[in-house]
Amino acid sequence: MTLSETLSQVELFEGLEPDELEQIAAICEERTLESGHVVAKQGDMGDELYIIWEGLVEVVHEETPEDSTPRTVVNLGQGQVFGEMALVDFGPRSATVRVISESAILQAIPREAFLEMCQSHNHLGYVVMRNMAADLSFKLRHQHLIGR
Amino acid sequence: MSTIYKVSYVVQGGDHPGAIVNEDQKPELGQKVTLGSNEFEVVEVVDLMPARGDFNFLHVTVKAIEH
Numbered sequence: 001m002t003l004s005e006t007l008s009q010v011e012l013f014e015g016l017e018p019d020e021l022e023q024i025a026a027i028c029e030e031r032t033l034e035s036g037h038v039v040a041k042q043g044d045m046g047d048e049l050y051i052i053w054e055g056l057v058e059v060v061h062e063e064t065p066e067d068s069t070p071r072t073v074v075n076l077g078q079g080q081v082f083g084e085m086a087l088v089d090f091g092p093r094s095a096t097v098r099v100i101s102e103s104a105i106l107q108a109i110p111r112e113a114f115l116e117m118c119q120s121h122n123h124l125g126y127v128v129m130r131n132m133a134a135d136l137s138f139k140l141r142h143q144h145l146i147g148r
Numbered sequence: 149m150s151t152i153y154k155v156s157y158v159v160q161g162g163d164h165p166g167a168i169v170n171e172d173q174k175p176e177l178g179q180k181v182t183l184g185s186n187e188f189e190v191v192e193v194v195d196l197m198p199a200r201g202d203f204n205f206l207h208v209t210v211k212a213i214e215h
Binding site for chain 2: 009011014015056058059071072073074075076077078079080100101134137138139141142145146
């Protein structure tokens with residue numbers, strides 16, 4: 001299976017045409033990481049979005065002046081996306097993300113190339129941004145269910 | 149493309165944060181699932197949002213399996 005075919009199984013790209021998936025595949029950078037590797041650190045500036053190809057990561061809220069205990073808020077597995085908040089709002093990373101499986105394979109998408117693609121290809125940009133909003137909504141629903 | 153189940157796993161009791169994972173098969177009541185290094189049993193499966201394209205969105209409650 002080609003990278004673009006595999007990307008069609010990621011919700012972020014649901015609804016894209018094959019040629020649009022190939023454009024996304026062209027800006028993906030594959031990373032193989034070992035257990036314990038910190039992919040993103042809370043407070044750092046980030047300029048990449050990540051797709052989990054294989055493995056599991058934990059999303060951790062680090063200690064703050066108000067709360068001295070780091071807290072894992074969710075684990076993310078195959079097919080999930082993270083790093084999207086800093087990608088679209090240009091703010092610092094909101095959490096630390098660490099590999100907790102034996103290893104993990106990620107696809108990294110650089111912000112500049114990603115936003116340029118969304119701006120120059122209206123259908124692609126609309127679909128990806130709609131799916132990103134739906135993914136953020138799903139994550140919010142998950143947090144609501146955790147707290148019930 | 150076959151159906152993909154995007155699952156929000158919520159763990160009953162304890163302080164496990166749960167997980168969000170894509171699955172090839174719909175989780176069933178009583179099924180055992182592994183999240184990281186822990187094994188759980190499925191106790192509830194609910195549609196969380198309407199399906200979109202090949203994606204189904206599920207909320208699954210699990211409980212720890214005591215050995």
